Amino acid sequence: MDKKKFDEEFKKLWEESPLSHSDSDKEASWEQFHAKTFSEKKRKFRPWHLYAAASVLLFALIGTGFYFSSESTNENAVVAETVIENLTAKIKYVVLPDSSKIELSPNSKISYGANFALNRKIEIEGEAYFNVKKDKQHPFQVFCDETTTTVLGTSFTVKESENEHVTVELFEGSVQMNVKGQSQKWILKPGDKFTYGNQTVSVTEFSRFVDFDNETLSVISRYIEENYGYKVNIPKENLDQKITIRINKREDLKTILQLLSEMYNLNFEINEDLRQITFQ
Template sequence: MDEKKIEEELKKIWDETPISHSDSEKEVSWQQFQAKAFAPKKQSKPWRHYAAAAAILLFVLVGTGLYFKGPSLVNNTDISIAGNTIENTSSIIKSIVLPDSSRVELSPNSKIAYADNFAVNRKVEVSGEAYFKVKKDKKHPFQVLCNETTTTVLGTSFTVTGHNQNGVEVALYEGSVQMNVKNQDKKWILKPGEKFTYGNETAVVAGFNRFMDFDDEKLSNVSLYIESNYGYKVMLPAEYNNQKITVRINKKEDLKTILELLSEMYNLNFEINEDLKQITFQ
């Protein structure tokens, strides 16, 4: 995607910032961000801006505040697939790479199964809960089967939860999916921010909040959010703990992307200690 296209997409997302900010404030902020992100000057690490734009869709420094949008990897350890059924018996979320490069975040006490000819038959059966980031392949739609429902997608990210025999919940974070129910002709097309719930032979589509908002809060509160949702304790320099920040985070954002953005915007470096599950900014 070229720079002009990225700029257009960012402008569309801009209006989703918290409603406490007026249109005039958002327009001024956009102009400031546009001047910083798309200025015709040489940058030492230009890839960072494009990676941030692609993954988070929006970031801007407003005074001492930071906006950014985007979906979470609770554990970044990949499991090598040795068979057609994968079960997570641990107490933490596990990251799995499927044969087509799609990724699955498999929750504890959950499992998935797929066929031998997965390259041409991209069907995954879920028991429990799993979050999917699907590799696009128009010739071979990706389907997730859970109890009596089928979720069909070309490329997107969503969670599927089905812990009992009939109940299923599908929450869409990016892209578009089509929902089908066994023995029913009706189809449901979900948009980002919509959740499909099926149980007792009844289907319901409703909105849900896919973002976590911090409005003029301490940066240390973002650290606590990272710790509670990603499992890593964040250590900030003392002078940054009381910095005020306004931020919108997609609840399924990749942790490393968030850390790289904070590092760049606050001119800090960070180190990750996997043994201690600790992130240190300095």
């Protein structure tokens, strides 16, 4: 294989790095490595010796964690500058500096650094639902106990129980799970439930939808009230109309309201002060 071809193939291997490294980081590290390894001074060696040595060096760096390490993701995860705690009995809605949204459950806490928009790492104690804004250049990582959730998609819940079991349920997109001290990675797909406790990992399925089969709109309105915290007013003539629908348990409220309004030719209004929704 000539040098140009080998150079191209070797660079491909180098760029196969985790999401925690941006494209600019990978390019910079490649240029630095390439300059040192393939400098004019070194070309007095026989090429095949040089290429073999370079290949061994790359995989040695990966194996020891000099370049990256899956075991280092939990260490010194977050230098907390901002701490948000929910001491109420209701869900607390939080918008992060990068516009990602969190529904923080009662008796739960999150913390993150001052440079969060560039270093999207966040720690959680308790339970929260995350709806993450996509940003390929800045991966979003959630640290809970000994687990790290690296976000490859958008919406999921993280829950730490009293017995220190951690549960992650993925509703949309994709996430990668790591456990401190373990080299294995788990890629979750929608509907997967990751559970970690007592040094043991399990991945099972959970139901991320709620089904309404030929139910009345009054039943749907109660579901909204119980799960979103809004009082729903529907015209009397529509209350007994039937509907068959499947709703993602973490569906955005406005998406549900818009669907209902289109199906029954209704308009809706949201009063945030009264936490009330009125169809007419």
